[in-house]
Amino acid sequence: MSYYLGIFGGVGTNPSAAIIKKKRIIAFAEEERFTRVKNAPLVLPINSIFYCLRKANITIDKIKNISFGWDCPHQFYVVPKKMKKIYSKYNSLGNNYNLNLEQRIRLGYDPDKISNELKWEFAKKGQKFNKKIFYYKHHLSHAASTFYPSGFKKSSILVLDGLGEEFTGGFYIGQGKNIKCIKKFKLPNTLGGYYSTFTEFFGFKSNSEEGKLMALASYGKYSKVIQSKLNKFLKYNKKTGDFSLNPVLRFGGNRNTNPRFSEEFIKIFGKPLFNNKKISNYHKKLAFNVQWRLEEIVKLLVKNLIKISKISNLCLAGGVHMNCKLNGMIANLPEVHKIYIQPASSDNGVALGAAMLSAKNQKGNFSKMQHCYYGPEFTNKEIKDYLKEAKIKFKKVKNIEKEIAEKLAQGKIIGWFQGRSEVGARALGNRSILANPLMKNMKKKLNDEVKHRESWRPFCPSINDYRYKEYFGNVAESDFMILAFKMKNKFRNILPSAIHIDGTSRPQVVRKKNNIKFYRLLQEFEKITGQAILINTSFNIQGEPIVNKPSEAIRCFFGTGIDYLALGDFLITK
Numbered sequence: 099m100s101y102y103l104g105i106f107g108g109v110g111t112n113p114s115a116a117i118i119k120k121k122r123i124i125a126f127a128e129e130e131r132f133t134r135v136k137n138a139p140l141v142l143p144i145n146s147i148f149y150c151l152r153k154a155n156i157t158i159d160k161i162k163n164i165s166f167g168w169d170c171p172h173q174f175y176v177v178p179k180k181m182k183k184i185y186s187k188y189n190s191l192g193n194n195y196n197l198n199l200e201q202r203i204r205l206g207y208d209p210d211k212i213s214n215e216l217k218w219e220f221a222k223k224g225q226k227f228n229k230k231i232f233y234y235k236h237h238l239s240h241a242a243s244t245f246y247p248s249g250f251k252k253s254s255i256l257v258l259d260g261l262g263e264e265f266t267g268g269f270y271i272g273q274g275k276n277i278k279c280i281k282k283f284k285l286p287n288t289l290g291g292y293y294s295t296f297t298e299f300f301g302f303k304s305n306s307e308e309g310k311l312m313a314l315a316s317y318g319k320y321s322k323v324i325q326s327k328l329n330k331f332l333k334y335n336k337k338t339g340d341f342s343l344n345p346v347l348r349f350g351g352n353r354n355t356n357p358r359f360s361e362e363f364i365k366i367f368g369k370p371l372f373n374n375k376k377i378s379n380y381h382k383k384l385a386f387n388v389q390w391r392l393e394e395i396v397k398l399l400v401k402n403l404i405k406i407s408k409i410s411n412l413c414l415a416g417g418v419h420m421n422c423k424l425n426g427m428i429a430n431l432p433e434v435h436k437i438y439i440q441p442a443s444s445d446n447g448v449a450l451g452a453a454m455l456s457a458k459n460q461k462g463n464f465s466k467m468q469h470c471y472y473g474p475e476f477t478n479k480e481i482k483d484y485l486k487e488a489k490i491k492f493k494k495v496k497n498i499e500k501e502i503a504e505k506l507a508q509g510k511i512i513g514w515f516q517g518r519s520e521v522g523a524r525a526l527g528n529r530s531i532l533a534n535p536l537m538k539n540m541k542k543k544l545n546d547e548v549k550h551r552e553s554w555r556p557f558c559p560s561i562n563d564y565r566y567k568e569y570f571g572n573v574a575e576s577d578f579m580i581l582a583f584k585m586k587n588k589f590r591n592i593l594p595s596a597i598h599i600d601g602t603s604r605p606q607v608v609r610k611k612n613n614i615k616f617y618r619l620l621q622e623f624e625k626i627t628g629q630a631i632l633i634n635t636s637f638n639i640q641g642e643p644i645v646n647k648p649s650e651a652i653r654c655f656f657g658t659g660i661d662y663l664a665l666g667d668f669l670i671t672k
Contacts, residue, residue: 100460101156102117103150103165104449104454105147106446108211108212111138114446115147115149123465125472127149128442129142134650137306142212146449148223158225164231168239169234173207174208177207180264242452243415243442243447244415247454250272250438252273253438254400254409255413255415256419258399259416261290264285266289267288267290293421300371301370318382318384321387332395339395339400415440415443415447417443425437426602430583441470441578468609469612470526471519473518473521482494495667501669505661509537511532511662513651513660514619515529516664517615519646524579525636528616530560531549531636532633535632541557548658557635558579558634561607561608566605570605577609582598584602638654
């Protein structure tokens with residue numbers, strides 16, 4: 099039997115591992131869930147690898163191929179010279195970027211270092227690691243991660259992120275087993291870099307908190323003046339969407355210590371927001387226009403891609419496509435017939451894509467990725483044993499879904515820990531904090547007492563499939579909370595805490611076949627309230643990864659304003 103292991107890590111953020119058997123995903127996990135360090139930067143996914151092997155019930159010698167979602171040999175030996183050539187003409191970047199470029203690249207992308215570290219980690223467990231690692235282009239891995247599990251026989255594919263080797267995304271066409279690149283976007287032109295720069299400008303963490311900028315954008319409005327300012331930073335062709343970014347404005351400041359932005363950047367856009375400074379109306383307008391320009395460019399890119407490929411099915415991947423407002427706009431384009439977005443669109447998804455590239459020539463088709471439940475799980479016995487050992491009071495509930503639904507209807511906030519953990523940035527009903535969307539003050543309560551984050555941040559709803567169109571109309575179904583759509587006006591007063599200020603929501607469609615326990619919970623809530631919809635946010639607090647095991651759920655429960663915790667079939671109260 100052939101098993102294929104895909105990995106990504108040691109470079110950038112979001113390291114992960116995935117195992118495929120017979121073109122079916124067996125296990126898929128992110129390193130941050132094990133290390134408890136958000137995004138787990140610059141480490142190999144050691145814990146994720148060993149989890150995937152345990153879940154598959156195999157040792158490393160049973161793996162046919164190990165694949166890596168970044169072309170590290172190319173990055174290590176070739177890219178430094180190319181990057182230096184690209185940036186050598188921008189003398190103003192000086193020591194802040196150019197001079198240490200080769201050293202920084204060589205620290206993270208040495209294929210011998212990666213191989214030796216894996217040998218050492220397996221040796222510590224008494225196993226011999228003598229596998230060759232196959233390195234795949236980063237954006238090809240992204241493209242594979244979304245096309246192969248999409249269920250499409252053929253599709254246009256758009257990949258957009260901050261950086262992969264010396265490129266920042268591209269156009270691809272997927273047909274059967276084959277994926278062909280037809281266009282690449284090259285540094286210094288990067289839409290991911292554009293958005294992360296403004297994420298930092300607003301005082302948020304780049305490569306982590308871009309969602310805050312997206313949420314803030316809904317509070318602003320269009321401005322011709324700001325668009326003219328943005329044109330000095332990111333220009334684009336209004337027919338094709340082709341874009342060019344001014345690297346001096348992006349990299350001119352010291353990115354590690356203050357000031358982080360060049361004088362020229364500050365002259366154009368004002369002083370950056372640091373130390374939680376109050377967000378002004380100007381900053382709200384700026385956020386809106388930063389988002390608007392991104393949407394406008396990507397809209398044109400999608401239209402151009404489909405015009406070239408003549409294929410109206412569309413697959414999306416890359417960190418830029420974690421922007422659900424952008425994705426919702428794309429899904430509504432008349433040129434797009436069907437859309438599929440890899441739920442782990444950031445670099446956590448390239449491990450899966452790399453594994454699929456290795457396995458693509460095996461017989462049969464890849465199974466459609468209909469859910470994200472590929473991480474660790476805990477039986478009722480394991481949970482009970484832990485609770486007894488930790489001396490935590492609990493009771494076993496015969497119908498946990500019914501009891502929790504009753505408490506949700508009363509306005510209680512619930513920690514919901516069930517089954518296998520999700521992969522990707524969204525909690526989708528297994529590692530979730532749940533609340534009643536009918537209550538007007540629930541958004542504020544969740545932000546203030548549980549999530550400990552900005553009061554203006556929205557929350558997303560989970561909805562049973564048979565009610566989805568009632569709430570959202572005839573739009574693309576979103577199983578992964580990665581598309582934002584306008585909710586019907588009549589629900590604005592009924593579900594105030596599930597709708598953002600601009601009238602949009604980022605829904606999850608819940609299906610019985612994918613998550614029966616969560617589905618039943620929504621049904622029980624519907625019996626009481628008439629609405630098959632709940633607020634669903636990730637089971638964590640700001641700055642931490644989503645909880646992965648019972649002890650982490652307990653700590654989060656007792657450290658926040660969560661009222662009850664459902665661990666499997668066990669109910670814990672304070």
